[in-house]
Amino acid sequence: MTSTPGSHSPTLKGWILRDGVITVSLSITFVTLHMWQTGSPGWLSALPVLIVGFIGIYALCYIYHEWGHYLGARLAQVNMPLAPYKGILLGYFDNSSNSREAFLSMSWGGVIGYSSVTAICVVLHLNIDSLMTAAMLVGGLAFLVQSLSVDLPQIIRVRRGGNHANVNADGTQPALILKRTWQSWLVLGVLVFAWNL
Numbered sequence: 001m002t003s004t005p006g007s008h009s010p011t012l013k014g015w016i017l018r019d020g021v022i023t024v025s026l027s028i029t030f031v032t033l034h035m036w037q038t039g040s041p042g043w044l045s046a047l048p049v050l051i052v053g054f055i056g057i058y059a060l061c062y063i064y065h066e067w068g069h070y071l072g073a074r075l076a077q078v079n080m081p082l083a084p085y086k087g088i089l090l091g092y093f094d095n096s097s098n099s100r101e102a103f104l105s106m107s108w109g110g111v112i113g114y115s116s117v118t119a120i121c122v123v124l125h126l127n128i129d130s131l132m133t134a135a136m137l138v139g140g141l142a143f144l145v146q147s148l149s150v151d152l153p154q155i156i157r158v159r160r161g162g163n164h165a166n167v168n169a170d171g172t173q174p175a176l177i178l179k180r181t182w183q184s185w186l187v188l189g190v191l192v193f194a195w196n197l
Contacts, residue, residue: 010082018085019063026056034132046131053135054142057121061143064113066090072109076102095165103164107155111148118144138192145184150177 033052037045070091073080078098080091093106118140125133154171158164170176 010085012082014085015082015090019067022063023060026060030056030132030136034128034130037131049132050135053132054139057117057136057139058143061114061117061140061147062088064117065110065143065147066113068109068111068113068116069093069106070109072112073098073102073106075109076105078102078106095168100158100164103168104155104158107151107158111151111155114140114143114147138188141188141192142185145188146181149180149184 029052033045033049037049066088067090070080073091073093076098078093080093082091083089093103095103098106118137121133121137121140125137150171154167157167157171
């Protein structure tokens with residue numbers, strides 16, 4: 001979340017429209033594939049359901065993770081310049097000019113954002129037990145455990161007095177994120193397997 005704004009002049013309304021269109025498009029796709037798979041069960045319909053369900057929800061978790069960051073920062077009265085529409089990053093949080101309290105608010109906002117999407121997947125799967133909702137649930141849980149394994153250590157270190165700029169720089173190293181991703185996904189995979197025994 002610490003980059004330099006580009007030359008574009010995106011608006012909040014534009015971001016709401018862009019992410020709203022993505023959300024509605026994915027929702028229609030989920031429902032359409034669910035209906036196809038229910039009416040024509042088999043591997044030909046199951047495969048796109050599994051792929052789109054997992055990747056689509058993972059993408060929505062990422063989108064609302066960014067919205068959570070933005071709203072958390074705004075709640076702390078931080079001015080976050082908006083990023084260009086072409087990427088995932090919604091806004092730019094400047095660690096050097098913002099307080100640790102603002103960093104924590106921004107960080108918790110991101111956690112609440114993706115946790116909310118995963119909670120919706122849990123409720124959907126409890127009410128509609130289908131291959132699509134199962135794929136969405138696993139996609140949401142995959143994002144949740146991966147992101148918590150990255151976010152929580154940073155939040156804890158900053159709450160204990162760590163310098164938020166340094167903690168954020170250390171915690172967002174690609175090698176560390178990759179390591180925590182496969183570790184958290186391994187644990188999730190074991191739990192999903194054990195649950196279905």
